[in-house]
Structures are given as structure tokens and as C-alpha cells.
Amino acid sequence: MPGGDPRNPRFDPEQIAEVQRLQSLYPDRRGALLPVLHLAQATFGYVSLEVEEYVAGLFELTPAHVHEVVTFYTLFFQAPKGRHVVSVCHNLSCHLMGAKTIIEHLKQRLGVEVGETTGDGRVTLLTVECLCACEQAPMMQVDDRYEGLLTPEKVDRVLEGLS
Amino acid sequence: MAEKVFTRNFHLKDSHTLGVYRETGGYTAVAKAFRMEPAAITEEVKKSNLRGLGGAGFPTGTKWSFIPKGSTAPKYLVVNADEGEPGTFKDRYLLERDPHAVIEGMLIAARAIDSHLGFIYIRGEYVDPWRVVSGAVREAYGAGLLGKNVLGSGFDFDVVVHRGAGAYICGEETGLLSSLEGKKGWPKIKPPFPAIKGAFGQPTIVNNVETLAAVPPIINRGAAWFAGLGTKTQGGTRLFSVSGHVVKPGVVEAPVSITLRSLIYEECGGIPNGRRLKGVVPGGSSAAILTADEIDVTMDVDGLRNAGTMAGSAGVIVMDDTVSMPEALMVVARFYAHESCGQCTPCRESTGWIYKMAHRIVEGKGRKEDLDTILDVAKRGAGTTICAFYDGAVGPYISYIEKYRDEFEALIRRAGDA
Numbered sequence: 001m002p003g004g005d006p007r008n009p010r011f012d013p014e015q016i017a018e019v020q021r022l023q024s025l026y027p028d029r030r031g032a033l034l035p036v037l038h039l040a041q042a043t044f045g046y047v048s049l050e051v052e053e054y055v056a057g058l059f060e061l062t063p064a065h066v067h068e069v070v071t072f073y074t075l076f077f078q079a080p081k082g083r084h085v086v087s088v089c090h091n092l093s094c095h096l097m098g099a100k101t102i103i104e105h106l107k108q109r110l111g112v113e114v115g116e117t118t119g120d121g122r123v124t125l126l127t128v129e130c131l132c133a134c135e136q137a138p139m140m141q142v143d144d145r146y147e148g149l150l151t152p153e154k155v156d157r158v159l160e161g162l163s
Numbered sequence: 164m165a166e167k168v169f170t171r172n173f174h175l176k177d178s179h180t181l182g183v184y185r186e187t188g189g190y191t192a193v194a195k196a197f198r199m200e201p202a203a204i205t206e207e208v209k210k211s212n213l214r215g216l217g218g219a220g221f222p223t224g225t226k227w228s229f230i231p232k233g234s235t236a237p238k239y240l241v242v243n244a245d246e247g248e249p250g251t252f253k254d255r256y257l258l259e260r261d262p263h264a265v266i267e268g269m270l271i272a273a274r275a276i277d278s279h280l281g282f283i284y285i286r287g288e289y290v291d292p293w294r295v296v297s298g299a300v301r302e303a304y305g306a307g308l309l310g311k312n313v314l315g316s317g318f319d320f321d322v323v324v325h326r327g328a329g330a331y332i333c334g335e336e337t338g339l340l341s342s343l344e345g346k347k348g349w350p351k352i353k354p355p356f357p358a359i360k361g362a363f364g365q366p367t368i369v370n371n372v373e374t375l376a377a378v379p380p381i382i383n384r385g386a387a388w389f390a391g392l393g394t395k396t397q398g399g400t401r402l403f404s405v406s407g408h409v410v411k412p413g414v415v416e417a418p419v420s421i422t423l424r425s426l427i428y429e430e431c432g433g434i435p436n437g438r439r440l441k442g443v444v445p446g447g448s449s450a451a452i453l454t455a456d457e458i459d460v461t462m463d464v465d466g467l468r469n470a471g472t473m474a475g476s477a478g479v480i481v482m483d484d485t486v487s488m489p490e491a492l493m494v495v496a497r498f499y500a501h502e503s504c505g506q507c508t509p510c511r512e513s514t515g516w517i518y519k520m521a522h523r524i525v526e527g528k529g530r531k532e533d534l535d536t537i538l539d540v541a542k543r544g545a546g547t548t549i550c551a552f553y554d555g556a557v558g559p560y561i562s563y564i565e566k567y568r569d570e571f572e573a574l575i576r577r578a579g580d581a
Binding site for chain 1: 237239246247248249250251252254255280286287288289290291323325326327328329330331342343344345346347348362363365404405406407408412413414444448478480482486490491494495497498501502504
């Protein structure tokens with residue numbers, strides 16, 4: 001549901017209620033920081049410095065603390081990403097089963113290097129460490145979904161399904 | 164056919180639902196546990212020889228007994244569902260196919276340690292498992308199995324499902340607790356151990372998903388039964404995640420005393436394409452590699468420790484004779500360099516530099532002294548850091564080079580000739 005402005009982030013009243021509910025679940029409300037950052041990223045598209053500052057205010061934390069957290073974890077994006085994120089595992093089991101071929105194929109099909117987004121904003125291509133689906137190696141994550149037992153042909157079919 | 168403890172319901176349609184779990188005897192163990200004294204529950208788990216199945220292999224009942232007796236402080240139970248050890252995927256199966264076994268295990272553990280609030284910390288990438296577990300928790304609340312006065316016992320227990328955000332180190336129990344508290348996932352110095360001062364400064368037990376799933380069957384069928392499935396020092400079966408060059412990769416449940424040879428050749432159909440075995444990592448990427456001549460070992464914690472490696476998370480990665488060991492080491496070294504949290508200097512610096520050296524060896528730019536430098540740095544750093552992450556990295560650094568040294572040297576010689 002991205003659509004919120006990452007330059008001027010504000011949750012709507014329903015989201016504020018959700019933030020308060022999440023905060024109430026923990027003995028110290030700061031425990032809800034990761035869940036609220038997930039909510040913020042889903043709302044604003046990525047976690048801009050303005051989003052960090054806004055979230056910090058909701059927790060009475062310093063923006064520096066939130067920045068430290070955001071930059072520590074791989075799932076928070078600090079810059080706009082594509083409409084879809086394709087994360088290919090390049091750890092050991094996927095390496096053994098041909099991850100290199102899959103990554104090269106994706107680079108060529110999408111016309112981007114790892115870490116880049118296609119010019120039309122459709123896909124961001126990443127390599128990631130073990131996603132713990134090694135029985136389906138080589139595999140990748142496309143947004144929320146795992147796609148395994150990849151071949152170049154299967155990769156093409158998955159890409160075709162992305163809007 | 165060997166007994167199935169963890170996978171007994173995996174084949175059933177809708178095995179993740181409360182209805183199916185109850186039809187197969189679910190939530191009878193917790194009813195029994197509510198009639199037991201908390202100390203008796205811990206004693207039963209101790210006698211079962213259940214050892215932590217996340218990686219460290221610490222005796223579960225003993226861990227529970229570290230919670231201070233008679234303490235009136237709030238105590239927390241945390242499920243480590245931050246599965247991340249390369250080569251491991253068994254907790255994903257449990258979370259998706261039998262989440263109520265984990266919830267029931269939590270209830271029994273909570274009763275044993277007198278906790279009224281539990282957290283399930285699931286890695287951020289596991290979106291589907293997170294949805295399934297969240298659904299199971301909602302179902303359990305709806306049926307009076309969580310919340311106030313569970314099953315009319317007078318015992319209250321709440322569960323919060325918490326999503327991580329992508330960091331291997333959060334699978335380390337104190338890193339996980341830092342993360343749960345809304346911080347970056349930096350491990351904490353021990354002591355104090357989490358059982359004394361854990362989440363939010365209170366006594367806390369952190370248990371792996373599979374470990375907790377073992378608890379209801381232990382309570383229902385007795386410690387002696389579970390202990391009898393395993394070895395003298397480790398009870399039970401466990402889930403082996405087998406991947407790489409085998410005919411049938413996947414999750415295999417087997418007694419902990421199974422040999423690595425039997426796991427590869429009997430359970431998983433051996434090596435495909437007429438290839439030969441070259442090496443196998445027996446317990447996730449942090450375990451030292453075993454050569455094809457070293458697979459007549461039992462897979463229990465002590466069996467693999469005696470073989471100079473570790474049972475770890477039971478992630479078995481099989482490599483055939485086409486694999487370049489320098490390349491495999493580079494891939495593993497890249498992982499440790501990327502995932503080092505940066506807190507301790509020996510780990511932060513060594514993982515980065517060792518990756519660079521492994522990379523240049525693979526690129527054909529290795530230097531004669533590189534192998535000894537890596538071994539020296541690895542051996543000096545082991546045991547000098549706050550958590551076990553760097554010790555885990557050292558396992559592959561040393562074993563790959565010492566066991567396949569000729570192959571590394573050949574690459575370096577070629578570089579010297581060029």
C-alpha cells in the first residue's frame with residue numbers, strides 16, 4: 001500500500017491506533033520498533049530520513065537510534081526500490097546448485113547490475129544470504145514469495161508475472 | 164520404520180490448523196502439564212535428554228532450571244524462529260505445518276518457568292510462516308488456549324508474534340533479545356545469562372522452534388521414551404535439512420544416532436549423476452567440513468563433536484567432486500563478512516579480510532602466504548569475541564583449507580606462474 005509521502009510521512013488515524021496496539025504488546029514499547037518500521041516501509045515505500053525522524057517521534061527515541069536500527073537490517077530500504085524486489089540467494093547450497101547462472105540470467109534479462117532497479121521502476125535485483133529454503137536451491141525471493149528449483153526458463157516465467 | 168516425533172502430522176491436509184492438531188491428540192500434553200508441579204516438568208525434560216536443536220545443543224531442561232527460583236520478576240519465554248544458518252530449513256517446515264506443536268510447547272515451557280508472556284521471533288524473510296503462525300496464535304486465543312486462564316487452569320499466557328528484519332546475528336540468542344527490544348541485533352556479554360537478565364532486563368528463556376515442538380510429546384509419552392530414541396547423552400530424533408548434491412534433498416527426521424553415510428545414501432538417495440562425494444558440512448555452514456572418508460560418524464551432538472565438527476542446526480550440505488573448495492570457502496567467507504555485526508574487532512576485521520583473501524585466491528591472484536595467514540588469523544581470533552559467531556566462521560576457514568589444501572595451493576601456484 002505504498003502511497004504515503006516518504007518526504008512528509010504521516011500515518012493515518014487507523015495506523016496510529018495500530019502503532020499504539022503494537023507498542024502495548026511489549027513490556028517496553030520500544031520492542032515494537034521493528035514492527036512499526038515494517039509498517040512504515042509498507043506505507044511510505046522506503047525508510048527515508050524523514051520516516052526515521054517521524055518514527056523516532058512515535059517512540060520518543062532519537063532519530064540516531066532509529067537510523068542505527070534501520071541501517072543494521074537488510075529488509076529496510078533507505079532509498080526508493082522497484083515495485084518488485086527480486087532477491088537471489090547466493091549462499092552455499094544455492095551456489096552449489098547454480099545460483100551464478102541464475103544471477104547472470106537475471107542481470108541480462110533485466111538489464112541491471114545487482115543492487116540496481118530497472119529504468120521503468122519495475123524490479124530491484126539483489127543478492128542475499130541464505131533464505132533457508134536450500135532444498136529448493138537455487139532459489140530466490142520475489143517480494144513476499146519464495147521461488148525455488150530455478151532454471152533460466154522458470155526465472156523468465158516468474159518475471160513475466162510481475163506487473 | 165523409525166519413529167516420527169516432529170513430522171508425524173506433516174502429511175495431513177491442513178496440519179497447521181487447530182482442528183487437525185487436536186484430532187491428533189494436540190493440547191493434551193499441556194492439560195497434563197497443568198496437573199504437574201512446574202519443577203516436575205523441568206525434571207521430565209531434563210531426563211528426556213532433549214538438547215537445544217537450534218545450534219548450541221545445550222540441555223533444555225538444564226537451561227530452564229537456571230531461572231531463579233521463587234523470583235517474582237516477570238519472566239519471558241522467547242521462541243527463536245530466526246532460522247538463518249546456511250543449509251538449514253527445518254524450522255520453516257514446523258512453523259508452516261505444525262505451528263500448534265510449537266505453541267503447545269511454549270505453554271508447557273511457560274508453566275515450567277512461570278512465564279506469562281512469550282514471543283515468537285520469526286525472521287523477516289519468512290512471510291508465509293509468519294502468516295501461518297499468526298493465524299495459529301489467533302486460533303489458540305479463540306479456543307481459550309492462550310490469554311487469561313488457559314484451559315481453566317488459572318494460568319495466564321500471552322504470545323506476541325514478532326517479525327525480524329534481516330540479520331543472521333539475531334539467531335544468536337542475545338542478539339535476538341537486543342533486536343526484540345527494538346535495537347540493532349548486537350549480542351550481549353554473558354554473564355549475566357538471559358535466564359538471569361534477558362529480554363527487557365528480566366529472566367528469559369530462549370528456545371529454538373524444534374526444541375519446543377519436542378516438549379509436548381515428551382510430556383505425553385514420558386522422558387524415558389524420548390531419551391530411548393537417541394544416544395546416552397542426547398534423546399530423540401531430530402530434523403535434518405539436507406541440501407546440495409543429493410538425489411532427494413529435503414527435511415529428514417531420523418534418530419540423532421543416524422550416521423552421516425546413512426543420511427546421505429539411504430535417506431537422500433546418494434549423489435546424483437554418477438558423481439562421487441567430495442565433502443559434506445554436517446551442521447550448518449558454521450560446522451567444520453567432513454571429507455568423503457569421514458562420514459561414518461553419528462549425527463548426535465557428541466558424535467560430531469568427537470569428529471572435530473558440530474551438530475549445530477543439523478543443516479547437511481553435500482558437495483560432489485565437481486565442487487571447487489576455494490570457491491565454496493569464498494562463498495562461505497562472503498557470508499560471514501556480510502553478517503558480522505561489527506561489535507568485536509577480531510570478528511569484524513577478520514571476516515572482512517579473510518573474505519578478500521579467499522576472493523583473490525579464487526580470482527587467481529592468491530599469494531603463497533595467504534593460506535597460512537588465514538589459518539593464523541582464524542586460530543588467534545577464535546574464543547576472543549562476545550558471541551559464538553566468529554567461532555562459527557572459523558570452523559569452515561580452518562577445515563576447508565586444512566582438508567583440501569592441495570586444491571588451494573594449486574590455484575595459488577598457477578597465480579604465481581602467471
